[in-house]
Amino acid sequence: MLDSWHDGPTKSAIVEFVAAAVDAVEPEERIAVFDNDGTLWCEKPAYIQLDFLVRRIAEQVVADPSLGVNQPYTAAAAGDLAWFGDAVTKHYNGDDSDLKLLAGAVLSANATITTEEHAARVHAFFADATHPSLGRAYTACGYAPMVELLRYLESFGFTNYIVSGGGRDFMRPVTTTMYGIPPERVIGSSVGLIFANGELLTTAQPEFLNDGPVKPVRIWGRVGRRPILAVGNSNGDIEMLQYTAAGPGPSLAMLVSHDDADREFAYTAGAEKALDHAEKFGWTRASMRDDWRTVFSG
Amino acid sequence: MLDSWHDGPTKSAIVEFVAAAVDAVEPEERIAVFDNDGTLWCEKPAYIQLDFLVRRIAEQVVADPSLGVNQPYTAAAAGDLAWFGDAVTKHYNGDDSDLKLLAGAVLSANATITTEEHAARVHAFFADATHPSLGRAYTACGYAPMVELLRYLESFGFTNYIVSGGGRDFMRPVTTTMYGIPPERVIGSSVGLIFANGELLTTAQPEFLNDGPVKPVRIWGRVGRRPILAVGNSNGDIEMLQYTAAGPGPSLAMLVSHDDADREFAYTAGAEKALDHAEKFGWTRASMRDDWRTVFSG
Numbered sequence: 294m295l296d297s298w299h300d301g302p303t304k305s306a307i308v309e310f311v312a313a314a315v316d317a318v319e320p321e322e323r324i325a326v327f328d329n330d331g332t333l334w335c336e337k338p339a340y341i342q343l344d345f346l347v348r349r350i351a352e353q354v355v356a357d358p359s360l361g362v363n364q365p366y367t368a369a370a371a372g373d374l375a376w377f378g379d380a381v382t383k384h385y386n387g388d389d390s391d392l393k394l395l396a397g398a399v400l401s402a403n404a405t406i407t408t409e410e411h412a413a414r415v416h417a418f419f420a421d422a423t424h425p426s427l428g429r430a431y432t433a434c435g436y437a438p439m440v441e442l443l444r445y446l447e448s449f450g451f452t453n454y455i456v457s458g459g460g461r462d463f464m465r466p467v468t469t470t471m472y473g474i475p476p477e478r479v480i481g482s483s484v485g486l487i488f489a490n491g492e493l494l495t496t497a498q499p500e501f502l503n504d505g506p507v508k509p510v511r512i513w514g515r516v517g518r519r520p521i522l523a524v525g526n527s528n529g530d531i532e533m534l535q536y537t538a539a540g541p542g543p544s545l546a547m548l549v550s551h552d553d554a555d556r557e558f559a560y561t562a563g564a565e566k567a568l569d570h571a572e573k574f575g576w577t578r579a580s581m582r583d584d585w586r587t588v589f590s591g
Numbered sequence: 592m593l594d595s596w597h598d599g600p601t602k603s604a605i606v607e608f609v610a611a612a613v614d615a616v617e618p619e620e621r622i623a624v625f626d627n628d629g630t631l632w633c634e635k636p637a638y639i640q641l642d643f644l645v646r647r648i649a650e651q652v653v654a655d656p657s658l659g660v661n662q663p664y665t666a667a668a669a670g671d672l673a674w675f676g677d678a679v680t681k682h683y684n685g686d687d688s689d690l691k692l693l694a695g696a697v698l699s700a701n702a703t704i705t706t707e708e709h710a711a712r713v714h715a716f717f718a719d720a721t722h723p724s725l726g727r728a729y730t731a732c733g734y735a736p737m738v739e740l741l742r743y744l745e746s747f748g749f750t751n752y753i754v755s756g757g758g759r760d761f762m763r764p765v766t767t768t769m770y771g772i773p774p775e776r777v778i779g780s781s782v783g784l785i786f787a788n789g790e791l792l793t794t795a796q797p798e799f800l801n802d803g804p805v806k807p808v809r810i811w812g813r814v815g816r817r818p819i820l821a822v823g824n825s826n827g828d829i830e831m832l833q834y835t836a837a838g839p840g841p842s843l844a845m846l847v848s849h850d851d852a853d854r855e856f857a858y859t860a861g862a863e864k865a866l867d868h869a870e871k872f873g874w875t876r877a878s879m880r881d882d883w884r885t886v887f888s889g
Contacts, residue, residue: 321773408811465815475619476815486811488804488830491837493811506786513706513784513791515813517763517774532786539789 294445296586297438303584306545306577307442311449313543314521320450325522326512326533327439329457329464329481332526332549333472335434337558338425342463343377345418349402364391365398400484401497408462408486408493415466427557429589435471437590439524439549443472446522454478454520456512458504458529480515504529509536524549524579528566534576546576553581556588592743594884595736601882604843604875605740609747611841612819618748623820624810624831625737627755627762627779630824630847631770633732635856636723640761641675643716647700662689663696698782699795706760706784706791713764727887733769735888736877737822737847741770744820752776752818754810756802756827778813802827807834822847822877826864832874844874851879854886
């Protein structure tokens with residue numbers, strides 16, 4: 294088992310933690326939580342969900358060309374992805390103007406449709422969208438060693454949840470086939486829904502931004518138990534890992550390091566504080582380059 | 592099976608629905624949702640949670656007697672439960688003043704403790720609190736035919752959830768032993784939590800009031816699937832039953848009727864609109880008097 298992991302301290306830490314958990318923790322309390330972007334699937338050069346949203350925004354311009362005079366509709370219609378990256382860069386430089394335009398467009402991009410219609414749009418996206426540089430379908434951009442870890446944990450009675458800043462209803466249509474994690478175990482960001490005439494309709498109002506300290510709050514809200522294993526890769530995962538590590542019994546807090554420019558990407562931006570915490574508190578590091586025999590399957 | 596249900600149209604409706612669901616619906620989509628107060632356990636003469644809260648408020652007066660000069664602390668310390676009933680009556684007569692006092696006290700009654708400490712308070716309450724007129728522990732106030740229905744559904748591959756206006760973290764400590772429903776399948780009202788130093792702390796801020804149209808929204812948020820069976824007993828369950836009944840395949844929407852003054856209570860207050868909907872849309876009615884051979888077990 295765990296054949297796609299090289300032997301070494303990381304694999305040993307996993308195996309030893311699982312053995313300790315099986316000894317000390319009742320099966321129903323063997324809860325494992327996983328971030329998604331950058332932890333279970335690739336998040337570079339951009340979040341997969343951003344591609345979904347930009348395509349949808351471009352569709353909106355086709356349906357209503359008058360939208361195209363304003364950003365981010367102009368950029369989306371022109372396929373100018375740099376504008377989206379620049380919006381985030383400007384935000385980090387203290388200028389939120391473009392990010393606000395982007396947020397409004399993103400929130401309203403899939404508003405006022407039923408949850409079933411939204412799921413159909415997501416399915417349609419994944420049916421033909423491919424990663425811009427890896428040359429594989431997005432549905433094949435999950436990390437094989439992580440999927441193997443999910444199965445390994447299940448074989449020891451663990452229950453796995455996704456706890457992601459990504460959209461709950463963007464992930465759900467593919468998590469069962471990609472990860473074997475069903476919709477009821479996907480915790481993510483969401484827009485508000487309203488109930489009308491027997492149906493649930495999306496709105497353009499933000500509900501949860503499932504990141505940072507919100508992650509442990511929503512784990513409790515959904516699960517009612519403290520996880521004993523948590524895996525993340527960025528600053529937004531710190532509190533989820535702290536919550537897990539602060540439990541009374543055996544626990545494992547693990548960070549995936551993106552240090553493999555040959556097979557995936559090499560970056561630490563957005564993970565600086567998380568890496569500091571890992572160092573300071575002895576969290577386990579999973580190096581894509583050194584610990585993973587393969588990155589993707591197939 | 593279903594031995595605590597009398598033969599008749601209600602039991603037949605259940606059995607026939609389950610047979611149809613097994614034929615037409617994949618196991619993972621066999622989602623059943625149950626209200627709690629008045630559906631799975633007794634809600635008269637007052638919500639069980641109100642007893643928990645009034646005892647806690649009285650404890651607060653013992654710890655800080657200066658609180659006792661104001662309501663609802665005065666009433667709680669004196670064991671004057673009529674004040675609490677009157678607060679609700681005044682609310683229905685257009686005077687919210689006492690209800691606002693009550694809400695503030697209720698929200699802050701268990702604030703700023705960890706979720707584990709909160710669970711310990713709930714366990715301590717259920718360990719010795721008894722129903723004021725039925726002469727049985729609250730933990731023995733679950734309806735035997737409903738518990739039997741939960742097991743019956745599970746035997747056909749259903750997954751059961753509680754979807755209650757009651758407090759999520761008030762129910763969770765007892766739902767596994769009373770109903771065989773684990774914490775991760777309890778959806779209820781909640782106060783906000785904050786994350787600090789590795790722990791989750793309760794606040795006095797309301798988060799969800801899980802009632803009416805909020806129920807289907809939160810079912811989707813938690814489960815990501817539309818239920819095919821829903822059971823409730825009051826106006827706050829209408830939208831959950833509508834959502835269930837509006838699905839594309841077999842569904843069963845059922846209301847429990849409290850019409851058994853001898854064995855439990857007889858009342859329709861708070862269920863008037865739900866009973867109208869049941870009549871109009873052909874929802875199944877479960878009469879406590881006519882359909883249940885027993886009400887409580889043991």
